[in-house]
Amino acid sequence: MKDVRDAQYVAHRSDGTIVRRPMSPHLQVYRPQLTSVLSILNRASGVAISAGTLLLVWWLVAAxxxxxxxxxxxxxxxNPIGLLVLFGWTLALAYHFFAGIRHLVWDSGHGFSLPATHRSGWLTVAATMVATLLVWAIGLSLWLGA
Structure with missing residues (x-):
């Protein structure tokens, strides 16, 4: 009796002989790298922006x-949870913006070397933090000062 899992491991050459192919390493084998983490964060920030936009629409409709x-x-x-959600939305907007600029630079054909990708990755993270904190510092000073 043939094992159903053989379909994942066995292939046939063009002459019909059977070849055993190695399985791809599982996720547990890989260590997170800056580029892969930033790629995943870019997708997650896009989802967070979409969810936060629903909050913005609710606010506009209520207004x-x-x-x-x-x-x-x-x-x-x-309330504190609402402010935390707004902070997360601001963080996602800033990150997605700066990651988008990073991708535009790549689209121009620059920054593909490993040192350049690490430099631009950390620059994206730093710019995100600075922009988010700056927006919140200005926003809170205007809100609390009014």
Whole structure:
């Protein structure tokens, strides 16, 4: 009786002889690398931006609907969890923006060497942190100062 898993390991050459092919290493074999982590974060930030945009739409609809719905949304957003969600959305927007610039540089044919990818990766992370903290510092100073 043939093992059903053989389909994953066995192949046939053009002359019909059987060849045993090695399986690809599993995820546990790989160590996270900067480039792979940033690639995954770029996709995750795109999803977070989409989710955060729903919050923005809710806020805009409430603003157009009158003072009571707007007050409700403002109350939800102004609590600690709401502020954390807004901070995460800001972080995702900043990261996706800077990662997009990094990809545009790659599209121009530059920055493909390993040292350049590491440099641009860490620059993307640093720019994300600086931009997010700057936006929040300005936003909070305006909010609390008003």
């Amino acid at each position: 157009a609907s009158g003072p009571k719905p707007f007050r409700t949304v403002q109350h939800v957003i102004a």
